[in-house]
Amino acid sequence: MIDHRLSEEYQDLRKTVEEFARERVAPVIGGFYEREEFPYELVAQMGRMGLFGLPFDEEYGGMGGDYFALCLALEELARVDSSVAITLEAGVSLGAMPVYRFGTPEQKREWLPALCAGEKLAAFGLTEPGGGSDAGATRTTAVLSDDGSEWVINGSKAFITNSGTDITSMVTVTAVTGVSGARKEISAIIVPSGTPGFTVAPKYSKVGWNASDTHELSFDDCRVPAANLLGERGAGYAQFLRILDEGRIAIAALSVGLAQGCVDECLRYIREREAFGRAIGSYQSIQFKLADMEARAHTARLAYYHAASRLLRGEPFKKDAAIAKLVASNAAMDNARDATQIFGGYGFMNEFPVGRFYRDAKILEIGEGTSEVQRMLIAREIGATA
Numbered sequence: 001m002i003d004h005r006l007s008e009e010y011q012d013l014r015k016t017v018e019e020f021a022r023e024r025v026a027p028v029i030g031g032f033y034e035r036e037e038f039p040y041e042l043v044a045q046m047g048r049m050g051l052f053g054l055p056f057d058e059e060y061g062g063m064g065g066d067y068f069a070l071c072l073a074l075e076e077l078a079r080v081d082s083s084v085a086i087t088l089e090a091g092v093s094l095g096a097m098p099v100y101r102f103g104t105p106e107q108k109r110e111w112l113p114a115l116c117a118g119e120k121l122a123a124f125g126l127t128e129p130g131g132g133s134d135a136g137a138t139r140t141t142a143v144l145s146d147d148g149s150e151w152v153i154n155g156s157k158a159f160i161t162n163s164g165t166d167i168t169s170m171v172t173v174t175a176v177t178g179v180s181g182a183r184k185e186i187s188a189i190i191v192p193s194g195t196p197g198f199t200v201a202p203k204y205s206k207v208g209w210n211a212s213d214t215h216e217l218s219f220d221d222c223r224v225p226a227a228n229l230l231g232e233r234g235a236g237y238a239q240f241l242r243i244l245d246e247g248r249i250a251i252a253a254l255s256v257g258l259a260q261g262c263v264d265e266c267l268r269y270i271r272e273r274e275a276f277g278r279a280i281g282s283y284q285s286i287q288f289k290l291a292d293m294e295a296r297a298h299t300a301r302l303a304y305y306h307a308a309s310r311l312l313r314g315e316p317f318k319k320d321a322a323i324a325k326l327v328a329s330n331a332a333m334d335n336a337r338d339a340t341q342i343f344g345g346y347g348f349m350n351e352f353p354v355g356r357f358y359r360d361a362k363i364l365e366i367g368e369g370t371s372e373v374q375r376m377l378i379a380r381e382i383g384a385t386a
Helices: 008-035 040-049 067-078 082-102 105-116 236-272 284-312 318-348 353-365 371-381
Strands: 121-125 141-144 150-161 168-180 183-192 198-200 214-225
Touching: 008 040, 008 067, 008 082, 008 353, 040 082, 067 082, 067 236, 067 284, 082 105, 082 121, 082 150, 082 168, 082 183, 082 236, 082 353, 105 121, 105 168, 121 150, 150 168, 150 183, 168 214, 168 236, 183 214, 183 236, 236 284, 236 318, 236 353, 284 318, 318 353, 318 371
Parallel strands: 121 168, 141 168
Antiparallel strands: 141 150, 150 214, 168 183, 198 214
16 A cells, blocks of 8 residues: 655654754845855754755665655755755755765765765855756866876856855866767766865856855866776766756755745735725635645646655656656746735735745756756656657
8 A cells, every 4th residue: 555654764864854944944045045155054054954864874874764755854854945946956966965876985985974064065056157058068178187187177067056166176077088970978077075176166146046056167178087986987977967857856946945945934924904894715716726726736746656665666767757847847937826826916015925935946847857848858758759
């Protein structure tokens, strides 16, 4: 019999993160958002709670949990704020996870303890200014020095989360390390922060996620040790496709959190706001809108639960992750729009959470694979393509 109830351990984790989000994040995050300021103290608190180490082995300072535990934490954080949630998601699933999945024992010992503790952050350098969704269009190059001791990296990356904070320790960069016929050999290389030739551009001026950190990166004859190769040479593209598949489940969980947060805020508001002499919650049009919002969040949650369960069982999950990401990001966008409508003019004000939710929702249909890319993946997996 199928049972979607959470175990006691998962329930305890969910409740702990819910309380942290409500009591620590909610009262202050609006100010960080307005100032476009990275919330270092909140990140440090999440580190002390063990959130950055949730899916990693205790050997490396992790909590010995799993990927679903991370997803539960992301959902609860995003019910209050997505900037904090994406900082955790990118720090774990995009920053530390490549080292955990593909690193050598020495690389894991060097980088993971501080990343699991939340004392340092790592970033994922995949997207390029002219590449967008086509990760195979990588133009950044890495060439071995004459003596074979160093990689010399040249190129640029765009929209890289957690790449320019005061606690960013490294970026894993995909680069072309050779060509075989018409096929590029793409490898992944660890570039420590502060390496000469590695430049972090000023932060972007963004529509949403204003309390998170995002930059363009450039590499100009940037030299790192040959031992900084992550995984096998030429396997970088395949490695990061796996990382993106997992990350889509995490983004789906974050999206569900935003969608549910819209419901939470609207339920509070409709009991306080009156129109034409009655609480607006007494109008059936509002009740039906909220029913649709709850249905979207519920359906999307089931989708990411299913994808995560297949991941944990070691079953193929590419299609399920794409479905979860597509459904959940749509739910987040639709719920944010409806919540803003319910709040009326106040929904257009940044002082109200739904204003932030509306600004934050759109990127969920773009980041870690656009909705169009998810549809391509689903069509391919079900055999609908020629």
